[in-house]
Amino acid sequence: MAFAHGILIAPEHIRIMQNNRTHVQINADSQLFIRGEWTTLNAEDTALLQRYSQGLRKFVPEIVSIAVDGVELGLSGIEAMFTGIGSEAQQAEWRELVNETTFQWMSRFVRTNEHFYLAPQSLNELDYFLHGELKPQLDNLARHTVGAVWGALRDALRHSDNNFERTDNQEWQSVGALVNKINSGLDAKAVELEEKSALFCQRMQALDKIELQLHQRVPALLRYDVVAQKD
Template sequence: MKSVSHFLLCIMCLLPAGFSAPAAAHYSCDVDLNYGVVVNDDQLRVLKEYLTLYQINHKQQLFVAGEWLTLDDSQAMLVTDYAKGLHSVVPQVTLLATTGIDLATDTVQQMFLSLLGSDHDSYEKLNTAMDKMKTRVRKKFRYARSHYYLGPSSSEGLDELAEADLMVPLSQTLTTSVGSILTTLGAMDSDKLAVDRTEMAVINQRIAHYAATSDGDGPPVDTTLPQKARWYCDYFKKLDALEKQMQTTIPQLAGIDLIRQTSHKD
């Protein structure tokens, strides 16, 4: 009997573009977060674990280490544009990530069933791995009582599961950072993505609602999920450029880098 890892590597090669390493090479979102960020209607906070590094109230009042800073007009405009962008994109990406991980794990499970069947002795281990992945995504991309949260990138994996043969190909493919989620969705083949019209309409309505209520931006309504993922990645890059301007003009922010551009090889 061939090893479980062999079959899972076959699954990765057969999945829609974005789940296998060769296919993912065609698109990569090189954006991640160094810290957590939480937004509600009136406030934005950048968090290192439970410590607030800085917060922006009403998209204009900047507090760094608890101190309210007096800003000149150009600084205030940068802070407002940056806060407006994060207030808009954080809820939208939260929705996209939690929707996307369900599509990704369902696809892996369906491919496993088509290759090996539900009687294979690793099927329950696979289901356990998929459930853990969904749980981790919902911890890193979450909504509670009008607060939306995106967690920082980390090296977390599925190492605590004992079946190493099972974990290696999955942990290289399904990770929970912002960049990895957007890479996975952005590289998918929309023709093979099983999202019915009703479900897609609901997703579009919710994303449009988040953009409208935050007075911010959002992807065109008629775009596919992969196109939306690419739009969000590009938008994070624009916010990164704003952040760099803030760090240059506001000395108290110089050492606090929320958004980073990196390289994804998975």
């Protein structure tokens, strides 16, 4: 199962989007706008639209939250390691790396207060996002930033009265421990997704049936097949 269009969930409306443009908007779960034009609905059509809208409201935020929590978990662990360590220039460089990674992933999953955005993708792609893309990216980011943090800390301590030294082996053991902690948290999110995958598929199949009925009653929606079954 897959979402063929981007979906933005807000308290007052739902937007179905393509290339950052809104093509369909549902206001208050009962008013339908297609390409900016209000579509008149009878009582049965409105009831069907409400079922469809409420289904998206229950489902999309849950998917987005699993992905966003995974990203925040990994990045917060990295950021905590370099807070207050190194020069201002080094901290700016590390934060830029974290922000770049955050922006890259948050273009696909956005959660801001009561607003949720899910980019077009399938449930399999979400699983790959957690396993195949996010974990390697965070692993590389952790090794780059945390390794630099330990280097800055080691240099500072070398010039202190204690003349403290850390070996490379000790340094990378510390980095490895953080990476393992981050991966453990991401694995928990992946397990959560796997445990819910059957339920998610059932919900999407139910939404697909409602959407099909809605398309039959409002033909102008046919070109916006949001919930789709992948071959």
